[in-house]
Amino acid sequence: VVVEDPFAGLAEDTPVARKKPIGGSGFSGMNFESQAAAWTEAQELQARAAVLHSQSSELRLEGDAAWHDVAAEAKELYESAVEKARAYRVIYAGEYGEDSTLTKLLDKKIDIWNRTLVGLHKTTR
Numbered sequence: 001v002v003v004e005d006p007f008a009g010l011a012e013d014t015p016v017a018r019k020k021p022i023g024g025s026g027f028s029g030m031n032f033e034s035q036a037a038a039w040t041e042a043q044e045l046q047a048r049a050a051v052l053h054s055q056s057s058e059l060r061l062e063g064d065a066a067w068h069d070v071a072a073e074a075k076e077l078y079e080s081a082v083e084k085a086r087a088y089r090v091i092y093a094g095e096y097g098e099d100s101t102l103t104k105l106l107d108k109k110i111d112i113w114n115r116t117l118v119g120l121h122k123t124t125r
Contacts, residue, residue: 035091042084046113049077053116068124075120082117085110 052074059067089110093103 035088038084039088039092042081042088045077045081045084049074049081050116052077053120071120071124075117075124078113078117078120082110082113085113 052070056067056071056074059070085106089103089106092106093100096103
């Protein structure tokens with residue numbers, strides 16, 4: 001049995017088309033490049049939130065009442081970071097597929113951020 005090569009006849013430098021983005025994602029007008037900037041911003045927000053979260057934990061251990069305000073600020077930053085990351089993930093998965101290793105790694109990172117956010121929700125009520 002001879003199996004045909006689906007890429008036979010293509011020049012080596014011919015790019016293989018990416019999958020089209022998922023339709024109806026709710027982000028009409030958004031494209032991969034604009035969302036890549038949002039992903040960078042999400043990472044920066046998360047980094048700032050992580051520092052504040054750490055500071056709030058230290059303040060709480062010291063018995064300083066200011067920990068609550070610092071934790072609330074960290075929570076707001078995490079909320080923004082998770083929201084931007086999820087928007088990027090929709091576009092990213094549309095470009096590279098749900099089963100892409102990088103999409104799955106992105107899912108894991110967003111999940112970690114979200115778990116921290118859930119913890120902050122519980123402590124800042």
